[in-house]
Amino acid sequence: MTVRTTCAYCGVGCGIRATVTGERSVRIEGDLDHPANRGKLCSKGTHLGETVGLEGRLLHPMIGKRRASWDKALDQVARRFRETIERHGPGSVAFYVSGQLLTEDYYVANKLMKGFIGSAHIDTNSRLCMSSAVAGHMRAFGEDVVPASYDDLDVADLIVLIGSNTAWCHPIVYQRIRARCDAGARLVVIDPRRTETAEQADLDLAIRPGSDVALMNGLLAWCREAGALDTDFLDRHVMTPDGFWEQVGEGSDLWSVARACDVPAADLRRFYEWFAATPRTVTMFSQGVNQSLTGTDQVNAIINVHLATGRIGKPGAQPFSITGQPNAMGGREVGGLASTLAAHMDFAEENRALVQRFWASPTMATKPGLKAVDLFRELGHGRIKALWVMATNPAVSMPDAGRVREALAGCPFVVVSDVIADTDTSAFAHVRLPAAAWGEKDGTVTNSDRTVSRQRALFPLPGEAKPDWWIIKEVARRMGWKTAFAYDRPAEIWREHVRLSTYRNDGKRLFSLAGHGAGGNAEYDAMTPFRWGGKPFADGRFPTGDGRAKLVKVTQKAISEPLKDWPLTLNTGRYRDQWHTMTRTGLAPKLARHREEPLVEVHPDDARRLELVDGGLARLATPQGESLYRVQVTDSQRPGELFTPIHWTDRTSSGGRTGLLPRPLTDPVSGQPGFKSTPANIGAVATEWRGFLIVAGEPVRRPDCLWATRVAVPAGSLWELAGNGDAARLEACLPAGERIEAVDRARGTRRIAVLAEGRLVAALFVTERGELPSRDWLIGQLSEAQAAPTVLAGRAPGAAVDRGPIICSCFDIGMRTIVAAIRDQRLADVAAIGAAIGAGTNCGSCRPALARLLTEEKTHAA
Numbered sequence: 009m010t011v012r013t014t015c016a017y018c019g020v021g022c023g024i025r026a027t028v029t030g031e032r033s034v035r036i037e038g039d040l041d042h043p044a045n046r047g048k049l050c051s052k053g054t055h056l057g058e059t060v061g062l063e064g065r066l067l068h069p070m071i072g073k074r075r076a077s078w079d080k081a082l083d084q085v086a087r088r089f090r091e092t093i094e095r096h097g098p099g100s101v102a103f104y105v106s107g108q109l110l111t112e113d114y115y116v117a118n119k120l121m122k123g124f125i126g127s128a129h130i131d132t133n134s135r136l137c138m139s140s141a142v143a144g145h146m147r148a149f150g151e152d153v154v155p156a157s158y159d160d161l162d163v164a165d166l167i168v169l170i171g172s173n174t175a176w177c178h179p180i181v182y183q184r185i186r187a188r189c190d191a192g193a194r195l196v197v198i199d200p201r202r203t204e205t206a207e208q209a210d211l212d213l214a215i216r217p218g219s220d221v222a223l224m225n226g227l228l229a230w231c232r233e234a235g236a237l238d239t240d241f242l243d244r245h246v247m248t249p250d251g252f253w254e255q256v257g258e259g260s261d262l263w264s265v266a267r268a269c270d271v272p273a274a275d276l277r278r279f280y281e282w283f284a285a286t287p288r289t290v291t292m293f294s295q296g297v298n299q300s301l302t303g304t305d306q307v308n309a310i311i312n313v314h315l316a317t318g319r320i321g322k323p324g325a326q327p328f329s330i331t332g333q334p335n336a337m338g339g340r341e342v343g344g345l346a347s348t349l350a351a352h353m354d355f356a357e358e359n360r361a362l363v364q365r366f367w368a369s370p371t372m373a374t375k376p377g378l379k380a381v382d383l384f385r386e387l388g389h390g391r392i393k394a395l396w397v398m399a400t401n402p403a404v405s406m407p408d409a410g411r412v413r414e415a416l417a418g419c420p421f422v423v424v425s426d427v428i429a430d431t432d433t434s435a436f437a438h439v440r441l442p443a444a445a446w447g448e449k450d451g452t453v454t455n456s457d458r459t460v461s462r463q464r465a466l467f468p469l470p471g472e473a474k475p476d477w478w479i480i481k482e483v484a485r486r487m488g489w490k491t492a493f494a495y496d497r498p499a500e501i502w503r504e505h506v507r508l509s510t511y512r513n514d515g516k517r518l519f520s521l522a523g524h525g526a527g528g529n530a531e532y533d534a535m536t537p538f539r540w541g542g543k544p545f546a547d548g549r550f551p552t553g554d555g556r557a558k559l560v561k562v563t564q565k566a567i568s569e570p571l572k573d574w575p576l577t578l579n580t581g582r583y584r585d586q587w588h589t590m591t592r593t594g595l596a597p598k599l600a601r602h603r604e605e606p607l608v609e610v611h612p613d614d615a616r617r618l619e620l621v622d623g624g625l626a627r628l629a630t631p632q633g634e635s636l637y638r639v640q641v642t643d644s645q646r647p648g649e650l651f652t653p654i655h656w657t658d659r660t661s662s663g664g665r666t667g668l669l670p671r672p673l674t675d676p677v678s679g680q681p682g683f684k685s686t687p688a689n690i691g692a693v694a695t696e697w698r699g700f701l702i703v704a705g706e707p708v709r710r711p712d713c714l715w716a717t718r719v720a721v722p723a724g725s726l727w728e729l730a731g732n733g734d735a736a737r738l739e740a741c742l743p744a745g746e747r748i749e750a751v752d753r754a755r756g757t758r759r760i761a762v763l764a765e766g767r768l769v770a771a772l773f774v775t776e777r778g779e780l781p782s783r784d785w786l787i788g789q790l791s792e793a794q795a796a797p798t799v800l801a802g803r804a805p806g807a808a809v810d811r812g813p814i815i816c817s818c819f820d821i822g823m824r825t826i827v828a829a830i831r832d833q834r835l836a837d838v839a840a841i842g843a844a845i846g847a848g849t850n851c852g853s854c855r856p857a858l859a860r861l862l863t864e865e866k867t868h869a870a
């Protein structure tokens with residue numbers, strides 16, 4: 009049976025056709041009829057099937073370390089929350105939720121906290137993600153509305169990506185952009201790093217981090233000079249505050265801006281000329297803009313340009329905030345942020361009255377609640393005494409995560425709802441509740457362009473797992489609110505959500521799901537993707553009191569000089585094939601090979617000066633904490649700047665703990681943390697030996713050494729290792745079995761293989777001065793019934809082929825294979841590589857990397 013559902017991961021919101029092929033197995037294909045992807049899927053979506061097994065799942069409620077019945081666990085959660093509220097008031101409890109909840113889950117959580125507990129201390133990880141975009145939209149439009157849709161990309165003549173590594177983070181949108189570029193549109197990428205997104209751009213501006221306002225104000229001044237403003241639109245539809253143009257003019261000449269942004273004036277001029285001359289321009293932005301201490305101003309600087317040039321609400325002419333999580337937008341629609349109430353309404357008196365009447369609520373929250381960073385600070389101060397975390401891993405993903413851990417440890421009552429048993433956050437839980445995962449849960453999500461799609465269950469609920477909406481309503485009922493939470497299925501919640509969106513909505517709120525909730529359960533089950541809101545702002549009307557959008561005065565804040573002890577700037581973000589804290593993608597061997605370890609990327613000048621070597625280890629420190637990384641020297645970084653990924657956790661690595669490093673400082677308007685720039689320093693770490701461990705399943709004990717990072721491989725796991733002192737203690741990780749061993753004293757090398765009935769079950773290779781073989785062949789041996797006689801050599805009898813790092817994860821093709829094919833078969837473009845060896849022909853996520861290899865080969869040949 010084939011089920012139409014939506015991808016578990018990013019905000020592109022791709023439609024999937026899933027065919028269940030066994031008890032916990034599924035074939036995944038892109039849904040040709042889904043408007044977001046028209047049949048395409050990226051590497052993460054393509055390999056979803058590898059993540060639906062039950063390894064690591066939380067399958068029963070747990071109180072402490074003991075399994076408990078649902079009744080007992082729910083009673084305990086309800087009782088502890090009720091008692092805390094009775095003793096310390098509604099402001100003493102909080103929920104911390106997530107853009108990975110479905111809209112129905114989110115609606116119930118928000119209703120319980122704001123309408124029944126009567127506090128607004130419910131915030132979401134979306135605070136860390138796009139709250140600056142929300143705040144920017146409210147300031148400019150009066151409501152948090154994203155006017156754009158993906159269709160705009162198909163007709164744009166210029167696409168500007170600012171602070172977005174789209175090729176890795178929104179790959180299917182990126183493919184749509186490439187297709188438009190192939191038809192003649194131009195692409196400009198604005199990012200301090202030269203990402204794979206930037207490599208394929210017509211123009212790439214590697215600006216100084218945090219100089220985005222200067223860049224955009226300069227652009228606005230240029231457009232004005234060039235006569236590119238839409239004065240008619242400005243007169244009729246936009247409110248321009250006093251002194252706005254004087255302020256834009258200040259320091260906005262080309263040379264000053266080029267200096268402020270640290271980019272060549274000629275490049276800047278080219279960008280400005282292209283922009284001024286191209287009415288159909290889409291400016292798409294994400295975390296490089298949002299995750300900044302001036303994020304909201306940066307968002308408004310972008311919107312200002314679009315408003316002033318009249319490039320909004322028109323085909324191919326839009327500012328476009330692209331969202332990260334699968335249901336970031338659904339969360340905004342239900343009002344799941346502490347700063348919003350419900351259904352795109354804020355806490356104004358008339359909204360509170362309206363929502364209270366609708367919910368028949370006994371005690372409404374009267375004012376915004378604590379935003380994520382403040383919430384965890386108050387938790388640390390003991391003012392929040394009971395916390396419920398759902399579908400997010402704040403012990404890893406919050407800034408200054410070390411303090412967040414201390415706060416969690418000190419909280420009298422922590423509840424965690426998750427699909428995974430052991431996460432860095434659930435280690436602090438008093439009660440753990442097993443949630444239904446992707447493939448089991450049922451409900452709706454809204455993607456970046458306002459398209460609402462269904463996620464549908466493929467498998468029965470495993471163990472005692474339950475959907476999040478069910479867990480929340482059961483607690484609500486046990487807290488005493490039986491009728492208000494009498495839901496039996498997501499469809500009932502959806503219909504209530506639809507009714508609230510239309511309740512006394514005379515058109516003042518654009519957010520309305522009118523016409524989408526009239527049917528019964530069968531209609532809900534059969535729902536096909538739809539976009540709410542039509543074409544917002546197409547008529548030049550905005551949801552403000554006077555119907556006009558607002559230009560917002562924003563000025564570039566001084567960018568602080570490097571500090572003496574912290575001379576470098578740390579930027580953080582994502583890898584192509586991993587999702588956040590890896591609880592799901594970490595299960596998929598095919599997704600593990602693109603990047604196997606957490607790297608710190610360093611410019612060659614810095615590496616030379618600081619004596620860091622490519623492939624060596626380094627300790628990265630900030631005033632908040634420190635962590636280890638493998639060094640990658642690359643000129644895609646600007647000098648003085650470092651980049652690390654956010655994905656590794658205590659479960660998967662002894663290093664790469666990026667969450668410990670950023671400051672808990674936030675944008676004053678939105679409360680979003682400035683994750684992209686933290687003062688830091690770095691120093692090389694020497695180790696006496698390095699090695700790796702390959703095991704079937706998991707090691708008997710976790711390797712105990714300075715550097716140990718894990719990835720999933722077919723039939724087992726691979727740990728990269730490095731450390732000091734006697735490496736013999738690593739043998740404690742090995743399973744029982746027949747051991748064969750080789751020692752080379754001169755190189756300080758020891759190789760151990762463990763066999764069980766002739767099959768390889770573990771290999772531990774350690775060396776002080778020697779080489780280590782490529783891991784690929786040994787990993788393959790885990791799946792062979794009989795180990796080859798050459799296992800201790802780490803390669804097949806006869807010639808060994810080292811494929812190099814895996815570039816194409818769909819077909820498992822390594823870098824060396826691709827380079828050899830380019831050379832031997834004289835392949836000239838990405839399509840030719842595909843025709844010759846298949847790489848890049850399925851999901852296409854590796855096409856930017858293939859393009860880079862082609863360029864490198866050309867340079868090499870020349």
Ligand SMILES: Nc1nc2c(c(=O)[nH]1)N[C@H]1C(S)=C(S)[C@@H](COP(=O)(O)OP(=O)(O)OC[C@H]3O[C@@H](n4cnc5c(=O)[nH]c(N)nc54)[C@H](O)[C@@H]3O)O[C@H]1N2
Pocket residue numbers: 018019137170171172173174176177178198199200201203216217218219220294295296297300331332333579580581582583584585586587588684
């Ligand atoms: N593979 C993968 N895809 C994902 C996710 C994932 O975990 N893995 N997560 C999803 C989520 S929740 C999100 S929010 C999105 C995030 O998607 P993106 O925002 O595209 O991803 P990031 O890597 O966080 O950051 C984007 C870029 O901002 C740049 N940047 C840093 N500072 C500045 C600056 O001052 N100015 C400018 N202009 N740029 C700057 C960084 O160098 C980085 O390349 O991805 C979604 N998609």
Ligand SMILES: Nc1nc2c(c(=O)[nH]1)N[C@H]1C(S)=C(S)[C@@H](COP(=O)(O)OP(=O)(O)OC[C@H]3O[C@@H](n4cnc5c(=O)[nH]c(N)nc54)[C@H](O)[C@@H]3O)O[C@H]1N2
Pocket residue numbers: 106108109133134136137138295299332333398399400401402404405406407425426427428431443444445446449476580581582587588589590591592654666667670683
């Ligand atoms: N330094 C730095 N930090 C960052 C960022 C950055 O760029 N730099 N980016 C920030 C951003 S944009 C984001 S979005 C966050 C993401 O950070 P998190 O939200 O902490 O990351 P995830 O790993 O996605 O956590 C989701 C958790 O929910 C569980 N889960 C999955 N599905 C379900 C479900 O259906 N129900 C329940 N109850 N649980 C489920 C997963 O197992 C996992 O434990 O990180 C933020 N932190």
Ligand code: SF4
Pocket residue numbers: 015016017018019020021022045048049050051052053054178179180181
């Ligand atoms: S782009 Fe990839 S991760 Fe994002 S929704 Fe589509 S298939 Fe899923």
Ligand SMILES: [Mo]
Pocket residue numbers: 136137138332333
């Ligand atoms: Mo995000």
